[in-house]
Amino acid sequence: MMRKKLWITGLLMPAMIAIVLFRGAPIVRAQAQQSQASAEVKIDNFNFGPGTLTVSLGTTVTWINHDDIPHNVVSSDGVFKSRALDTDEKFSYTFTKAGSFSYFCSLHPKMTGKVVVQ
Numbered sequence: 001m002m003r004k005k006l007w008i009t010g011l012l013m014p015a016m017i018a019i020v021l022f023r024g025a026p027i028v029r030a031q032a033q034q035s036q037a038s039a040e041v042k043i044d045n046f047n048f049g050p051g052t053l054t055v056s057l058g059t060t061v062t063w064i065n066h067d068d069i070p071h072n073v074v075s076s077d078g079v080f081k082s083r084a085l086d087t088d089e090k091f092s093y094t095f096t097k098a099g100s101f102s103y104f105c106s107l108h109p110k111m112t113g114k115v116v117v118q
């Protein structure tokens with residue numbers, strides 16, 4: 001009887017600790033994402049600046065059009081796509097996967113840029 005009780009305790013305790021640990025993990029991750037940085041790409045004189053932007057995972061990148069004509073921001077791999085941005089309009093995208101993301105303006109395909117997510 002005594003041995004059986006000990007055996008159950010020995011099995012249940014690690015299981016309960018594991019549940020507590022696994023339950024706690026997503027909360028920590030959510031808080032980490034909320035404190036992530038943001039970055040900015042300026043669209044000016046038919047250029048994306050900086051042309052290559054390097055950010056950490058979870059960063060929200062905002063493109064702002066400073067030109068007098070509309071531009072958009074279109075991912076080469078279909079990851080994100082903005083509508084046409086008029087002067088001073090913004091488009092934001094949060095990068096949740098690591099990698100290199102090339103993009104362009106589909107109104108002026110020679111306008112290209114890249115976001116590197118580490």
Ligand SMILES: [Cu+2]
Pocket residue numbers: 070071072105106107108111
């Ligand atoms: Cu453009």
